Amino acid sequence: MTETHRKPGTTLSPQTTPDLETADVIVVGAGPTGLLLAGDLAEAGLSVTLLERRPATLSNLTRALAVHARSLEQLDARGLADELVAGGHRLTSLGLFGSAVLAPAQLPTRFPFVLITPQFEVERLLERRARKAGVTFRYDSEVLGVDQDADGVTIRLRDGDGIGSAHASYVVGTDGARSTVRQAIGLPFPGKTIIRSMLLADVRLAQEPPSPFTVSASPDAFALIGSFGDGWYRVIGWNRHAQADDRAAVDFAEIREVARLALGTDYGMHDPRWISRFHSDERQAPQYRVGRVFLAGDAAHVHSPAGGQGMNVGLQDAANLSWKLAAVLKGHSPDTLLDSYQTERHPVGKTVLRSSGAMVRLALLRSAPGRALRGFLAQAVNHVRPLSRRAIGTVSGIAVSYPAERGAHPLTGHRAPDVRLADGSRLYELLRKGTFVLIAPAGDTAALGPAADRVLTASWASDRRTALLVRPDGYIAWATDATRPADRGAALRTALAHWTGAGIAPTAAPGSNSAVRQAS
Structure with missing residues (x-):
């Protein structure tokens, strides 16, 4: 140290x-x-x-405008989500390509929407x-x-x-x-540039768009307009027939033209405070x-x-x-x-x-067969519920899970939902302490052992018998359905030793507390 x-x-x-x-x-x-x-x-x-x-x-x-559900959950675990949500726009549908629309309302989360905020x-x-x-x-x-x-x-x-x-x-x-x-x-x-000469501007509008986040495409252009909530709007667009180097100057007329091509109107754009041209890469x-x-x-x-x-x-x-x-x-x-x-x-x-x-x-497909494929996929996303759930789960981050060891409980590695607990609190409120959280059936007294200062304990508000050990980032580290106290206790001690270092002598960090208050 x-x-x-x-x-x-x-x-x-x-x-x-x-x-x-x-x-x-x-x-x-x-x-x-x-x-x-x-x-x-x-x-x-x-x-x-x-x-x-x-x-x-x-x-x-600003660059980003959208805050997805999983990010809001992470901000909730830090006590910041409610304040951010209060100042933004809740988007209940998200356009992707063609006529494909995702519905965040079906997400199993406290934040079933996309938050539009700068x-x-x-x-x-x-x-x-x-x-x-x-x-x-x-x-x-x-x-x-x-x-x-x-x-x-x-x-x-x-x-x-x-x-x-x-x-x-x-x-x-x-x-x-x-x-x-x-x-x-x-x-x-490594990677490559996938689209060049994208236009970006922050503008005022004479007419308000139908949604805080409006997106559409034509065979030769696409554009989106997002509201900052203070009278300014972000515009991003691309025109197939107006490609230029990133260093080329951007005329405000280009921004208005790409909006009209993709959206049918420029909503009376005026007074740009920022205009630029950029390209989009795929690299990792x-x-x-x-x-x-x-x-x-x-x-x-x-x-x-x-x-x-x-x-x-x-x-x-x-x-x-x-x-x-x-x-x-x-x-x-x-x-x-x-x-x-x-x-x-x-x-x-x-x-x-x-x-x-x-x-x-998909948005850039121009040929008739390509547009037909895009239309088919859009209909599938819109009407095949498992596909729709998978798509919005992926985009929102809610469906992200991590690898688990062979033989682990099926919940291991998955995101922990923000469940209500016996004392009336929520899981993500407990996660604000920055520690692991053990959720066990009421009355379960399995000892935490040497890791007691690194784990908050809580009980289900229901009669559920599963025990979960939730990581500080809101993912399930371990779970068991065992009902015999001896079996549950032994499995828990093994999990705690693996995840929280039971038996490892802690080294005090500068300014750290020697123990974390436990919650019942």
């Missing part, structure tokens, strides 16, 4: 930059992924430095939480190199005072598609971990904007990695636990690349 001498909550301005002290974890990149990760680690009692190349000014320009609102809540937890923010800090050995990682950086360095036990690169961290550790970013790093350095979010994977999954996948990367880093740094788990980040999240990234890419390719 490394030491730190900085007081929690210190924020260093670009003008006054002393030598950096050692932190437990350095996170590079202050987007949603990095902010959630840093906040989780700091709330676990670890010292965290967050490096960001940009100046310390929250921009009102990315900067997500960042605002996550930054507030991270600061309160004691994360040290360093803006105007550019990473120049990354060196690691068996004891830790040293980052070479440039800030307002010149060139310096910082050291940590682990480093996580959440610094976007052009990740300096990824390049510094020698990881390739082959590994998310190299020694003591990890990648998450766009630094690990990028894909088309179809389905609005980008920011959401990054948030879920962070939720998967944060509790594992905390467990290892606090001595509760061996370093090998961190290998499961690659095992669990890399396949998810690959699935998102494939599904979002398929949506774009």
